[in-house]
Amino acid sequence: MDDALMQKAGRMLGAWNRTLILTHDRPDGDALGAIGAMKRIIELQGRQAEACLHGDPPPRYTFLTDACGLTRWPPSGGQTSCPPSDPADPSVIDAQFDGIVILDTCTWNQLEPAAAFLKATRLPKIVVDHHPTREDITGQSTELVALIDETSSSACGLLYEWARRMGWELDRPAREALFAGLATDTGWFRFPSVDGRTLQAAGELIDAGVRPDVMYARLYEGHRPARLRLLREALDTLRLIDGGALALMWLTQPMFLLSDAQASDAEDLVNEPLVIGSVMVSVLLSEMEGGVIRVNFRSRSPEIAGRDVDVAAIAKQFGGGGHRRAAGARIQGSLDEVREQVIAAVRAALA
Numbered sequence: 001m002d003d004a005l006m007q008k009a010g011r012m013l014g015a016w017n018r019t020l021i022l023t024h025d026r027p028d029g030d031a032l033g034a035i036g037a038m039k040r041i042i043e044l045q046g047r048q049a050e051a052c053l054h055g056d057p058p059p060r061y062t063f064l065t066d067a068c069g070l071t072r073w074p075p076s077g078g079q080t081s082c083p084p085s086d087p088a089d090p091s092v093i094d095a096q097f098d099g100i101v102i103l104d105t106c107t108w109n110q111l112e113p114a115a116a117f118l119k120a121t122r123l124p125k126i127v128v129d130h131h132p133t134r135e136d137i138t139g140q141s142t143e144l145v146a147l148i149d150e151t152s153s154s155a156c157g158l159l160y161e162w163a164r165r166m167g168w169e170l171d172r173p174a175r176e177a178l179f180a181g182l183a184t185d186t187g188w189f190r191f192p193s194v195d196g197r198t199l200q201a202a203g204e205l206i207d208a209g210v211r212p213d214v215m216y217a218r219l220y221e222g223h224r225p226a227r228l229r230l231l232r233e234a235l236d237t238l239r240l241i242d243g244g245a246l247a248l249m250w251l252t253q254p255m256f257l258l259s260d261a262q263a264s265d266a267e268d269l270v271n272e273p274l275v276i277g278s279v280m281v282s283v284l285l286s287e288m289e290g291g292v293i294r295v296n297f298r299s300r301s302p303e304i305a306g307r308d309v310d311v312a313a314i315a316k317q318f319g320g321g322g323h324r325r326a327a328g329a330r331i332q333g334s335l336d337e338v339r340e341q342v343i344a345a346v347r348a349a350l351a
């Protein structure tokens with residue numbers, strides 16, 4: 001990451017007394033960790049920040065949302081009694097903040113329902129992201145500085161490097177939030193995106209007091225029983241296609257109801273079939289409300305699978321995006337239709 005750019009973004013942020021912090025819809029551990037840590041970093045410097053979420057975070061991240069004081073979109077600007085009635089009108093929110101930091105995404109559709117506001121706002125923006133899928137999200141902003149590094153395994157890793165470069169203080173909630181992002185975006189440090197920088201950042205956070213065993217229990221051993229019931233339902237649908245190269249599972253609305261599970265309980269279930277040696281690509285289709293099928297894709301490293309399947313490219317065919325080894329899309333249609341389309345697309349990529 002370019003030092004001059006980090007310094008420039010650091011000076012910009014330092015000049016804002018009231019910062020609005022946003023991340024993508026359906027926030028994951030990296031998104032929540034990044035906005036939580038950003039908020040704590042700014043507050044430790046004696047300035048105001050509001051980190052707003054859109055979408056329900058999975059329950060296992062409650063420790064982050066509580067410790068860092070994350071709130072719900074639209075922002076209140078400290079005026080909890082009178083949230084703006086029309087978030088698409090930028091003037092109300094613009095009057096309450098000096099600038100906006102957007103973390104872990106750089107695409108308009110991931111920023112719904114704040115996208116209309118973000119297109120119209122005049123406030124300057126700083127973007128911190130590590131995704132290859134990106135758009136120009138300047139909109140009407142007077143300035144945009146983008147700290148983007150696709151080689152970083154997480155937005156939290158990038159934020160940590162930025163904070164260290166700037167000499168910013170971290171407290172315990174900030175350190176735990178950053179560690180949560182580093183750990184969850186790398187599947188607890190096992191994905192191919194892990195490099196020395198990832199482990200160095202994690203190591204420094206551990207040396208500063210973060211307990212990896214406590215973090216592991218909070219992140220991976222705090223599920224509700226509903227998650228295990230949902231896993232059972234998903235495993236019951238498992239189909240191995242093309243000699244076991246493609247693993248396919250699906251979850252219907254009745255399965256969610258039967259399991260007393262929410263959409264967030266399906267997080268990471270797509271990884272389960274990867275314990276089978278033959279599987280090169282794993283796909284999970286989840287039937288959401290309103291006739292939308294959420295599709296999660298995973299693929300293995302070519303060193304393991306013997307084949308390099310770019311699931312971000314497959315997801316893109318369906319209007320989605322993500323990383324080469326982990327991607328997703330939301331597709332309008334019936335489960336049967338979408339399943340056939342997705343199987344065809346993956347088989348074409350495997351052929």
Ligand SMILES: [Mn+2]
Nearest residue numbers: 030104155185
């Ligand atoms: Mn991320």
